[in-house]
Amino acid sequence: MTQAPDTGLSAGEVARRLGIAVTTVRTWDRRYGLGPSRRDPGRHRRYDQRDFARLELMRQLTVHGVAPAEAARVARDLRDPGEPRAGAEHAVAAGAYTAASLRRAAYALDPATLQRLARQALTGGVVPAWATAFAPALREVGRRYSTLGRYIAAEHLLSAAVSAALAGVRRPPARPSVLLACAPAELHSLPLEALAAALAERGRASRMLGARVPADVLGDAIARTGPSAVVLWAHAASTADPGQLAAALSARPRPALIAACGPGWAPQNLPGGVRTLADLAEAVTVTARLP
Numbered sequence: 527m528t529q530a531p532d533t534g535l536s537a538g539e540v541a542r543r544l545g546i547a548v549t550t551v552r553t554w555d556r557r558y559g560l561g562p563s564r565r566d567p568g569r570h571r572r573y574d575q576r577d578f579a580r581l582e583l584m585r586q587l588t589v590h591g592v593a594p595a596e597a598a599r600v601a602r603d604l605r606d607p608g609e610p611r612a613g614a615e616h617a618v619a620a621g622a623y624t625a626a627s628l629r630r631a632a633y634a635l636d637p638a639t640l641q642r643l644a645r646q647a648l649t650g651g652v653v654p655a656w657a658t659a660f661a662p663a664l665r666e667v668g669r670r671y672s673t674l675g676r677y678i679a680a681e682h683l684l685s686a687a688v689s690a691a692l693a694g695v696r697r698p699p700a701r702p703s704v705l706l707a708c709a710p711a712e713l714h715s716l717p718l719e720a721l722a723a724a725l726a727e728r729g730r731a732s733r734m735l736g737a738r739v740p741a742d743v744l745g746d747a748i749a750r751t752g753p754s755a756v757v758l759w760a761h762a763a764s765t766a767d768p769g770q771l772a773a774a775l776s777a778r779p780r781p782a783l784i785a786a787c788g789p790g791w792a793p794q795n796l797p798g799g800v801r802t803l804a805d806l807a808e809a810v811t812v813t814a815r816l817p
């Protein structure tokens with residue numbers, strides 16, 4: 527638990543303190559904007575305490591399996607410069623601990639514990655709970671399931687608990703301006719459930735059409751509700767349906783944002799007017815900005 531001195535730290539000193547390569551420090555600066563904020567004339571740029579806290583959080587999140595782009599977004603959001611490291615360390619450690627506890631409760635087929643843990647995880651906010659606890663637990667249980675079919679019950683109980691906890695986040699009484707829908711053959715709806723809950727936390731209401739939304743149903747829903755954003759989820763290439771994108775693109779009024787999200791879509795094959803969103807944090811930032 528080292529503090530950056532008042533004079534700031536060089537990239538090399540930051541790397542040493544964090545136990546990572548200096549090239550990683552520079553990459554995180556260049557690629558994710560996690561650089562030093564001090565620019566003293568005639569000197570190299572120096573990392574102050576807050577810059578250092580961000581990098582420390584970035585390292586902890588990536589060590590816990592959070593994808594670098596998502597970890598960087600969480601790290602850039604770091605507030606409370608007074609006690610940055612204590613708060614960040616606590617959040618990450620709590621997330622990792624919750625992910626492990628969720629997995630244990632899932633393997634033990636213990637729904638009451640799963641529900642309690644999932645609700646508790648949300649007290650720190652939907653985005654950190656998803657990034658540090660829910661998604662890692664889901665990935666791990668999904669991995670076990672793919673190698674050993676008997677984990678299917680654990681996966682079902684875990685996803686039911688996560689889904690119920692996300693649905694428990696209070697929805698604002700605002701007019702829904704965001705439309706969320708899965709691809710026509712897609713059953714994986716949890717990432718969109720997380721997005722609906724994260725938007726609700728920010729006072730934004732959404733309409734979640736859920737799993738398996740046929741193209742014509744989507745087009746009709748857009749025409750009837752006039753959303754400013756439409757977010758479509760496909761978890762596998764086999765469910766990603768260009769016909770659904772075409773329905774969104776031709777619907778009137780045309781939504782300001784049409785996003786194809788999830789590992790099922792191939793970004794290079796998307797038609798013009800459709801964008802991708804890399805993770806929950808980006809999806810929240812981009813959709814919450816719209817009117």
Ligand code: B12
Nearest residue numbers: 661664665668672712713714715716717762787805806809
């Ligand atoms: C829960 C779950 C289910 C539940 C879904 C419940 C629900 N309401 O969502 C149920 C039981 C229904 C289910 C069914 C099936 N599933 Co399933 N399931 C999962 C599991 C465990 C979690 C899914 C999830 O929510 N992932 C979200 C996060 C954790 O996933 P991620 O891809 O790592 O996230 C990255 C990005 O997507 C992005 N991201 C994450 N969250 C968000 C949020 C937003 C808004 C954005 C923009 C981005 C974003 O950031 C992450 C980092 O890059 C996964 C395991 C896994 N690794 O995902 C398997 C998994 C996706 N399922 C799988 C399979 C095979 C199936 C079935 C076909 C099984 C079967 N034989 O019946 C069926 C039917 C699928 C269908 N037709 O849609 C495979 C898919 C393999 C593939 N690529 O084709 C997986 C990977 C398991 C495995 N290892 O085999 N499943």
